[in-house]
Amino acid sequence: MKTPHISPFFARVYAIVTQIPKGNVATYGQIAALAGSPKAARAVGMAMRTNPDAPRVPCHRVVASDGSLTGYSGDGGIEKKSKMLIDEGVQFLPGCNKVDITLAKWDGL
DNA sequence: AAACTGACTTCTC
DNA sequence: GGAGAAGCCAGTT
Numbered sequence: 001m002k003t004p005h006i007s008p009f010f011a012r013v014y015a016i017v018t019q020i021p022k023g024n025v026a027t028y029g030q031i032a033a034l035a036g037s038p039k040a041a042r043a044v045g046m047a048m049r050t051n052p053d054a055p056r057v058p059c060h061r062v063v064a065s066d067g068s069l070t071g072y073s074g075d076g077g078i079e080k081k082s083k084m085l086i087d088e089g090v091q092f093l094p095g096c097n098k099v100d101i102t103l104a105k106w107d108g109l
Numbered sequence: 110a111a112a113c114t115g116a117c118t119t120c121t122c
Numbered sequence: 123g124g125a126g127a128a129g130c131c132a133g134t135t
Contacts, residue, residue: 009132028117032131041117043132049116050133064117071116 006050009035013047019109020061023089025099026106027065034108041065049073060084067093067101 006014012035020026028041035044048059049071060081064070072081082097091100 007133032117037131039118039129040131042115042130045116046133059116062116065119073116
């Protein structure tokens, strides 16, 4: 693996996202807190948008604070993202295009 | 070096 | 309950 010229914060975020267990999801705020700044949710989102290691970083496991799927520059957009989460075993709220963060939120190890 | 932008979060109406 | 505005962090231009 090559060393992409990314800032340490980005690397930290990617590491955290990569460590999210299957069937669970994490919020941007949670990742930001683990990265060292609980209010850097926006920066975390930017890291996902940059996503230099798309297949390596399960950015689809990262959702908003209320479980809403946001962003996803990949193919299919939110639709594809929700589909992947369902395939991973993440519970979704009925009638809403959001994940059941109440049950699927990552413990943060 | 300064200003703008962005896949966020939270409060208030 | 839904919509709008403000605040925050880090990166990019």
